[in-house]
Amino acid sequence: MDRLANTVRPYAWGSTTAIPELLGVEPTGEPQAEMWMGAHPGAPSRIDRGAGPVPLAEAIDADPEAELGADAVRAFGPRLPFLLKLLAAGSPLSLQVHPDLAQAKEGFADEQRRGVPIDAAHRNYKDANHKPELICALTPFEGLCGFRHPAQAADLLEGLGVDTLKPYVDILRASPEESALREVLTALLTAEHDAMAETVERAAVEAERLGAGDGPHAADYAAYAATAHHYPGDPGVIAAMLLNHVRLQPGEALFLGAGLPHAYLSGLGVELMANSDNVLRCGLTPKHVDVPELLRVVRFEAGDAGVLRPEAVNGEEIYETPIDEFRLSRFVVAPGAAPHPLDARTPQILLCTQGTIRLVTRVGSAAGNGGSDELTLTPGESAFVPAGEYVSLSGEGTLFRATVVA
Structure with a gap:
């Protein structure tokens, strides 16, 4: 076995204190968002077997079956198929979805065929793999996960009392579930920029007021108001109100499968994911949002967020997911x-x-x-x-x- 030397990624949304506190070191004052453990080429862990530090990926490449086992190589190829992280959100991450395996292969092949540079800002598919994720809370952890039922989303939007949100409320109340969610998300992401920014600003003011009260949705409104503070005028703030607001306690987890819109808002957790960089963003970001491709990938299905709690098996507490x-x-x-x-x-x-x-x-x-x-x-x-x-x-x-x- 090998002790890992790992890289901390300083993304702007990262907490300045959470990872240093866990490691028992002094904060640097800079955001420390994720610590990566694995063989991802973006920041591979390093090991030292006596000849000096080398990337874990290099050791695996030298003898995949010895490192991964014949069964894993047969199933997933000669690479470590997962990436483990410590994730510390000091502010909300982008609202996003991930493709399934078939969509990732198709999208990657299409962009390769069209000659889209792999590092282009408007590139959607960095590789041909899917990116299911599991996040397990180490501290109280807040996130958004999956669509609310349209009637619940309508109640939340209507409660803000913002006139320009009424058309979305009417759609959510009158249309079938899938078409209602699709129509409203499409309208939000394609609306005229200045008009939508004004709507978001008014909604944020009302959400802050309601979040400070004791109403049944106070915690939800407070979370959306905080999100709007970080992303003023972003249509993703209203899109976020279509999603379930989830508060995890330490030890609880969420599984984020293909097509499921989600965002992490705050907290420290252990994240485990398939080795991929494929992200399609819906909002809460200055980065590229490809609305047509996003709408092709999103699954417009409402339901509970599905909080996972581990199942104990012979002293091991396992978080069951539907992937291998x-x-x-x-x-x-x-x-x-x-x-x-x-x-x-x-x-x-x-x-x-x-x-x-x-x-x-x-x-x-x-x-x-x-x-x-x-x-x-x-x-x-x-x-x-x-x-x-x-x-x-x-x-x-x-x-x-x-x-x-x-």
Whole structure:
């Protein structure tokens, strides 16, 4: 096994304090949005097996089956199919959706065929993979996830008392679910800029007033008012009101599948995702919004956000999702507990978020990769365990495990 040296990404929406507090280091004053753990080419973790630090991706490329196991290579190719992150939102991220696998392959091939530069600001598809995600809260965490039922969205918009929102309210009340949501989102994203900016400004003022009260939607209005503060005049503020406002407690999670509009608003969490950069934005961003392509990908289906809580299986708390590229689980290790062995069939990244966790490689295992026989992880520290390497954990604290479905 290998201790990982990871990169922190300084995106503007990141918290200045959350990741430093977890790591036990002084804040720099700059935003620290995400710490990446994996082999993504944008910021691969580094390992040191005695010859100096090298990117984890380089070690995997040298012998994919030894690092990932034959089953994982057969299923996902000679690459680590997931990326684990610490994500710290100090302000709202863009409202966005991700394509499914077929849409990603088609969109990527089309833009390649048309010669759209891979780094072009208007490029939608950076690769041919889908990007399902799972976010698990480490602190109280707020987000937007999936469409509200149209009648509920109509109530929320109507409660603002803004005359220019009335046409959207009428559509949400009169049309079938899918067509209502599609028509309103399309109208918001294609409206005349100045008129929509004025509507957003008026809505934000009312949302702030209602959010300070004790009405049934006060928490929702407060969240939308805060979002409008960060993105004044952005039509995504009104689009956000079509979505479920979700407040996660530590240990609760959300799975974000293809076509599901979502945004993270605030909080610290562990995020696990398929290895992809494909994002189609709906708003709350100065970046490119491709409305026709967005409307092709969004699934206009209303429903609850679907908060996930882990299922305990032999001491491992598993967050079940409908995909195979990744699986997230959690161990809450009690002091004095017997060492807990980990399934060795798949590649793993282990992340400590609380306390001190001791990892021990079984003597005589077949791994033989030159890694340490023992590692101790403290909050924010992580390790890569190749497939076939037998590891047990003990200590006192919380450990997240990212792997693939065997």
